[in-house]
Every structure is written in structure tokens, then in C-alpha cells.
Amino acid sequence: MSARSAADRDWDSHPPLLWPDYKSTALRAPQQPLVKIARGLSELTGPAYGGPPLTELDRDLTRNGRRNGEPLGERIIVTGRVLDETGAPVPNTLVEIWQANAAGRYVHVADQHDAPLDPNFVGAGRCLTDADGVYRFLTVKPGAYSWRNHPNAWRPNHIHFSLLGPAIASRLVTQMYFPGDPLLAFDPIFLGVPVAARERLIARFSLEATQPEYALGFLFDIVLRGAQGTLMETPFES
């Protein structure tokens, strides 16, 4: 795939690389300024999903981890559109998610939080956006969990998102939060985002997206850098 252009990363929207309240940034943020470069084919092209066709199971986390029953927790629908900065939909792009279970525990072996695993829940899914840029997942609402960033630190309920987008310059990894979560006010990862941009990471409850007698619906639109379109094949020749 390719992009027509890639706007700069808007640092009024993204958290800074060094954010002392999030302790792990101290040794992992770059110590030198980033080098800004002119974008060419290397940045304006990117991988498209070319694997086996994705199925309903891939995007239904309430079913894709079952062993002997249903996962515990509050079933939710998470849906939205993937757009570029002109507001145009980004079709056929891969959206991958992963999350903790309803008790706040990840299946990852490194997760030591003292909350129960759910034998019927893995917490990972993937889907492609449709022609209108729409993605949709079924899952259970993830629980909050404690971590050791600072005393009595708790992560708000969240779902991790990874998007390929049309080019490597539009690559995005982020986290979706839930409206009204009291932990947001204390979470250094969320608070690293500039104030004006924080709301963009909080999904909206939607009665329209809610499926009667089945699951609550949440809307989460995602805007990727740049504009889509067909890339000129010779951007370097001038």
C-alpha cells in the first residue's frame, strides 16, 4: 500500500518521549533529538495484510479463546472508523488488539498481577477495516490492574490497538480508554498525552452500537497520519 503524503508527527497530539512520571521512559527515551528527514518511497509505502483471510472468530474475543465455556465479564462491542488526516476512510487496513481479561489479568507469562486468568479468554483479535474504514470487535470489558510505576499505581481499563495504515509513516500503536474511568486522572501513560488530545483516546458509549440483550457498544475512531492515495513512483527525481 502507499500514501500520497505523510504529515509530520504532530507532537501537540502525541506524548513526549521523555515523560518522567512514567518511570520507564528515563532509560528508554532517545537522549538525542530525532532527525527529521524528507519522506520518500521508504516512508510512504508500507505493508498490506496479505495473509489468510480473517474470519469472524479473529475479531470476536468472546469466542476465539474458548475452551469449555464463555469468558467471564461484561460483553462489549468496540467499533469505529480508521481515517486519515483529511477525514477520508482508510480501507482494508489491519487493526490488531490485545487486552487484559475482565479481572485485569493478561495471559502474558510476564504478568504477575494477582488476579485470576480466565480459561476461556485469550484477549487478542484482529480485523481489516472495510471500504468505509470501519472495524468492529466483540470482547469483554478489560479490568483495571496494578503496576509498579509508583505507589498504589493502577492502569485504567484499556484496550491496546495496533494499526498498519497505508504506509510505515502512518503506523500507530495506541490504547483505547473508557468514558468515566476515575483512574484516568492518575495514569501517567494517559496523562503523557497533551491535554487537548486526551479525549481522542477515550471511547464514547453508543446506544446505537449497543446490541440489545447482548452487549454494550463503544465507538472509537482513529486518525492516522497523512493522506491516502496513489503515490507517485518517482518522488526523488526532481
Add this chain to the structure above:
Amino acid sequence: MSPSQESSQTPSQTIGPFFAYGLTARQYAYPGAQVTDAIVADETVPGPRIRIEGRVLDGAGIAVPDALVEIWQAGPDGRYAADARGNSGFSGFGRQGTGTDPECRFSFVTVKPGSVGAEHAPHVNVIVFMRGLLSHLYTRLYFDDEASANARDPILALVPCSRAGNRSPARPSIASTSASRVPRRRCSSMSEHAG
């Protein structure tokens, strides 16, 4: 939302420590699929076969055990693949975590890329994600047997001379060192291109 309405970028957040079962399930032996892995070009792809191996080091020089590294590269003909896993056996796209190797190495099996356009030396685009990184970083890996092409490369020229020690292109003759400069670049000369 109307198609003409301009929108603001969705903020980045860290990939966190628990991405493995979501993004690299096969590599870490979790159930589920994985979009791409360490095999960027299979054995049917013509061209000089190489292995790119390295580590991500933190600011204290300690190898990071929970980073995710992605690469995107052109084929030997200098062209990028249209699909992540096309019929050609060449995807140009690799993804590997650093948590399954005892020394926290990542390793990709691929072919050496050709020049992309007349000005640019052969290179591999590298993206790094990890816990403690609120936005991912981009860099490039060049090859030390391309001295004349590297000397002309406009992107490599942007890296300040004061960071010259971190500009050393990879040495294909010693496979295990071919990407070991990546972590140093992360600390000192990550590109903003995409940024």
C-alpha cells in the same frame, strides 16, 4: 464525519510489556495468528540472502527483553512489495519481539535490498516499539559494503558528524553484528521521518 473534514492525529501510547500474545503469538508460542514474522524473504526469492540480527539497548546499555522490532525493506530490485505476504515469497515486512532469545536478540531472514531510486543507498527501515516508549521510533540500517552509495545518500548525510560513531553501516560479512548498531541509533540518531 464528512470526508472533507480535517481530523487530528490519534495520540500514540506505549506498546507496553504484554504485546507478545497479540502481535507475535507464533513467535512466543501463544495461540493465535501472527501477521508476519522473522522470515521477510523465503528461499524462493532470488538475490543475496542475509540475516539481520541485533539487540535493542537501553540508556544504561542493558539489552531490552520486551521490545518489538519491525522492518520494511525493498527487494533486490529496489521495489517495495505490494502485500505483506504476496505470492512472490517476499513480503519486505518483518516483525519480531526481543523476548524469545536468551540474549534478547531479534533476527530476520531476508535478501539484501537494492537502491530505492538513484540517490538512496540500499537500506532497511526499522521501527522500534517498547514499554517505556510512548511513541515508536524509526531508523534505517545501511550496509558497509556500499561505501560509495552511502556517501551519496541524502538521509544518511543528515546524521550529524558528532554522532558518526553511530552511523557505521552494518557489516554484512559478520552477520551477527549487522543490526547491532540499531540500539545505539535509537539513543542517538533516530529519524524523525516518519516523525
